[in-house]
Structure formats: structure tokens, C-alpha cells
Amino acid sequence: MSNSLTMNTFIKKNFLLENKFSERLFHDYASQMPIIDYHCHLPPKEIASNHTFENLTKIWIDGDHYKWRAMRTFGIDERFITGDAPDKDKFIQWAKTVPYTLRNPLYHWTHLELQRYFDIDILLNQDSASQIYEDATAKLQTANFSCQNLIKNMNVEVVCTTEDPIDSLNYHVEIKNSDFGVKVSTAFRPDKAILITSDTYLDYLGKLSQVSNVTIDSYKALCDALSLRLDYFEENGCTLSDHGLSYVPFRTFTDAEIEAIFQKRRVKKRLSLEEDEKFQTSLLLFLCEQYHSRNWIQQFHLGALRNNNARMNSILGPDTGWDSIGDYSQATTLSSFLNALDSRDKLTKTILYNLNPADNEVLATMIGNYNDGKVKGKMQFGSGWWFLDQKDGMNKQMNALSNMGLISCFIGMLTDSRSFLSYPRHEYFRRILCNLFGQEMQRGELPEDFDLVGKIIQDICYNNAKEYFRF
Structure with missing residues (x-):
């Protein structure tokens, strides 16, 4: 990091x-x-x-067709979008896409959400993906990150x-x-x-x-x-x-x-x-x-x-x-x-x-x-x-x-x-x-x-x- x-x-x-x-x-x-x-x-x-979410993919990528469209445009296989790939692998493919969303509102929303909810103050990319995923997922297991508290x-x-x-x-x-x-x-x-x-x-x-x-x-x-x-x-x-x-x-x-x-x-x-x-x-x-x-x-x-x-x-x-x-x-x-x-x-x-x-x-x-x-x-x-x-x-x-x-x-x-x-x-x-x-x-x-x-x-x-x- x-x-x-x-x-x-x-x-x-x-x-x-x-x-x-x-x-x-x-x-x-x-x-x-x-x-x-x-x-x-x-x-x-x-x-x-x-409800509390199992991991960052479940709360942040599943069901988000804004992110899905960007990933498809970037050439990410559907297996990592709506398919059966492991959740962490899906997240890493999203992180790989994020730097290339510059000037799309997704780039702003992504980093605002990492800051405001998880106090994560680094840019999301392929290198930072694994640690961000683990840190945010750990926080999601705590009571403060239940749906009502969010x-x-x-x-x-x-x-x-x-x-x-x-x-x-x-x-x-x-x-x-x-x-x-x-x-x-x-x-x-x-x-x-x-x-x-x-x-x-x-x-x-x-x-x-x-x-x-x-x-x-x-x-x-x-x-x-x-x-x-x-x-x-x-x-x-x-x-x-x-x-x-x-x-x-x-x-x-x-x-x-x-x-x-x-x-x-x-x-x-x-x-x-x-x-x-x-x-x-x-x-x-x-x-x-x-x-x-x-x-x-x-x-x-x-x-x-x-x-x-x-x-x-x-x-x-x-x-x-x-x-x-x-x-x-x-x-x-x-x-x-x-x-x-x-x-x-x-x-x-x-x-x-x-x-x-x-x-x-x-x-x-x-x-x-x-x-x-x-x-x-x-x-x-x-x-x-x-x-x-x-x-x-x-x-x-x-x-x-x-x-x-x-x-x-x-x-x-x-x-x-x-x-x-x-x-x-x-x-x-x-x-x-x-x-x-x-x-x-x-x-x-x-x-x-x-x-x-x-x-x-x-x-x-x-x-x-x-x-x-x-x-």
C-alpha cells in the first residue's frame, strides 16, 4: 500500500x-x-x-449496472461481472477498471464512497484492490456497517x-x-x-x-x-x-x-x-x-x-x-x-x-x-x-x-x-x-x-x- x-x-x-x-x-x-x-x-x-453484507463485492458491485457497463466496455469477461467468479476476483476486476473511468461520474462516486463509509483515502486500482477489499470487508462485518447504520x-x-x-x-x-x-x-x-x-x-x-x-x-x-x-x-x-x-x-x-x-x-x-x-x-x-x-x-x-x-x-x-x-x-x-x-x-x-x-x-x-x-x-x-x-x-x-x-x-x-x-x-x-x-x-x-x-x-x-x- x-x-x-x-x-x-x-x-x-x-x-x-x-x-x-x-x-x-x-x-x-x-x-x-x-x-x-x-x-x-x-x-x-x-x-x-x-442485514450485514458478506463482503465489499456483495454491497458494492452486485446489482450495480453502472459498474457493469463500465467493466464490459473495458473488456472484462461477464464471468467477473454477473457470472460465477469468486467475489474477490470480481472486485479486483472492478478495481482494474476504475482508473480508466476518469471523467465518468463512477470515478468520483467510487472514491467518495470509499472515503465516506470506510475512511479509505487511497485511489482504487489493481495494486490497491486486495488490501482495500480486505479492509472494507472486515469493517462490513461490524455492527456499525449494518444496513440501518449505513x-x-x-x-x-x-x-x-x-x-x-x-x-x-x-x-x-x-x-x-x-x-x-x-x-x-x-x-x-x-x-x-x-x-x-x-x-x-x-x-x-x-x-x-x-x-x-x-x-x-x-x-x-x-x-x-x-x-x-x-x-x-x-x-x-x-x-x-x-x-x-x-x-x-x-x-x-x-x-x-x-x-x-x-x-x-x-x-x-x-x-x-x-x-x-x-x-x-x-x-x-x-x-x-x-x-x-x-x-x-x-x-x-x-x-x-x-x-x-x-x-x-x-x-x-x-x-x-x-x-x-x-x-x-x-x-x-x-x-x-x-x-x-x-x-x-x-x-x-x-x-x-x-x-x-x-x-x-x-x-x-x-x-x-x-x-x-x-x-x-x-x-x-x-x-x-x-x-x-x-x-x-x-x-x-x-x-x-x-x-x-x-x-x-x-x-x-x-x-x-x-x-x-x-x-x-x-x-x-x-x-x-x-x-x-x-x-x-x-x-x-x-x-x-x-x-x-x-x-x-x-x-x-x-x-x-x-x-x-x-x-
Whole structure:
């Protein structure tokens, strides 16, 4: 280890902070604010059981398709990524890749996470890999590195996971009845009920029928089943929904058409694009009106082109690193959909996220169409996510929001992660945020008023989300 490079010229106290204004905003205003992680994919089972991970690979590489894509690009054999290679060998192959991730956010995240969780202050590479693996794995066996402590030690106040309507929420109940001390909620994600052309749609209806105790033999019965699951989620503290869609469709329809489409799918007949979009429009409108009546918040994650590599998807399944940014048309149908809800006064608080940076200004201006003055920041342009949760993506999202809306009302960052080691991403965001404001203070484009600017920084980091979500 004596020959390993340290981070003393890299991730230091003022990492990403380019002047005295940025430094003061971060250290005096942003850094100590609690974290509200209002959208993530952490497994509640592991929180409920206060799981401890066997080794660094299990917690850090398994399931992380960001790392997997980088390793594949670098020429690492799949055996060392998702295959049967020993865990330490997988880690060494990741460490071998890390120096060549320069300028990819993985390089920053990797070293932030080693520092913040394990107090490891050397650069990860093939030479340092073995000792880092052993040191971090040893720490993971201690009580301070259980899942619950990994969350608490990062000053996390709220975690909101994401569950399907058929989920029992039994682990959320366990967590609620424990002495964990961090609020863990969930978001209702009914995409599998909406995406009617999916190959597994009819199997899914059977599962939904079973958990809701509703025979789903009509479109109305489907709505009844989903309404009962909404009741169940609400009884267990849920106040938030989420949809991961390529785009929000909008087609006019009649009730008779929707019932005919549903019955056509039940007998396994192929639907046209028009039928598919009519069904999705109808069910989304039903669900969004339900969210409004319950005073929930709805989220739309838009723009992913999923499962591009058919060969590897057939081997490994979804969420294994074969997705990319889509170039769907968003504006027209999204506006029509939101307008249909607003016209009935049934548009609840809404967060719109885009995956294609070309849509930044589209969404930044779209939210302004449906703010009604009744709720501060009712319509939100969500933070950069997935391929955009990096320095350039965050800056572009915040600049678009600043130029075309009010960044002062922004609810800030989320992890959108399945990893218990992802909370330094909030620090990463806060440093980028403070540097954005600090640069303009230095240039005289913002006043040297730390009471004003510092408060807005704290609002974006925490206060706005605290008020918006009412957790």
C-alpha cells in the first residue's frame, strides 16, 4: 500500500468548490442538512432485517449496472461481472477498471464512497484492490456497517422505496414497528398494470387478482383491484406514486373502447399502437385522479429506452445494464395529459423527470403551465437521474430550471439507487449546487448575501422536500 496514490490532491475538503463563496455555501449551509431520499430502490427486506453484507463485492458491485457497463466496455469477461467468479476476483476486476473511468461520474462516486463509509483515502486500482477489499470487508462485518447504520450514519431522515401494487409491504410494517428511527416509506408503482402489451401482462393480472381478492374479468374490475391496493398502500403510510414510462401517452377514447381493448388482450390478441395508447391513457387518468383524491404526489420518470440488447436480456433479464436514453417525443401528449387532469381540477402535486437532456427545457417550461398558486412548487422538474445524475447533467437540469422556473422551489436530489453506499451522491449534488451559486456570486451575478443565498441552498437541499412531501 505504500506505493498507492492517496487522494490528497483529489477529493479534499473543497472538492468541486471553486471559490470562497462556493466553499462557504457548502460548509456553512449545505453539508449538515439531513437527507430526504424521496425516491430509491433500496430493498426493504434488507433494511428490516438490518442485514450485514458478506463482503465489499456483495454491497458494492452486485446489482450495480453502472459498474457493469463500465467493466464490459473495458473488456472484462461477464464471468467477473454477473457470472460465477469468486467475489474477490470480481472486485479486483472492478478495481482494474476504475482508473480508466476518469471523467465518468463512477470515478468520483467510487472514491467518495470509499472515503465516506470506510475512511479509505487511497485511489482504487489493481495494486490497491486486495488490501482495500480486505479492509472494507472486515469493517462490513461490524455492527456499525449494518444496513440501518449505513443509512443513519449518513444523516438520512427519510427513505422512500418503490413497490409494485402486489407487494405485501410486510417489510415496511416491520421497519415501522422497529426502533430504527429513520422513516421508511414507499411509492406505489403500477407500471405492470398499465403496460398492457407486455408479454407477462396476463400473468400479472392473475397476481393482482389474488392479492386484491378481485376477479379481474373487466376493465372496471381492474380499476377496482388497483383502488383496493391504493387503499392498502395508504393504510401503510404511502403518499406517493411513481411511473417509469417511455413517454406519457394521450389518446381520446370511450369507455366501450377501453373495455373492448381489455377483453381483446385477455384472449391474447395483438393490440395496435392506438389501442395500447388508449388503454394506457385511460388507466393513467384513473390512477392520477385517485392520487389527487388521496392528496398523494405523483412522479413520472420519462425517456428510458430499455432492454436494447435482446441477446443479453434473454440471458440476464432486465435491469442488468442494457438500457439507454430514448428520443421519444414528450411535449404534446404530456401537455394534453396534464391538461385533461387540470381541466377537471384533479391534477395533484407532480414531479417530472427526463432522461434525455434534449428535453430539459421542455419539462422546465411544462411545469410552469400547471402551477396554480395554491401550493409552492406544485409542479416539479425532477433532478437529473440515471444517465444524468452527474456533474454536467445536474448543472444542465438546474440551469434550465433556473432560467425558466424558480430553482428556489426545487426539491433537490434523490439517489434512485439500489445500493446502501449511494448516499454520498447527495453530497456530490450539494457540492455542485453550491458551486453553481458560488460562481455567480463571485462574478457579481448574485448578491453577496449569505442569508438569502444560504437559505435557498438549504431549502433545495432539505427544507423544500420536507414541506413538499409532508413526511
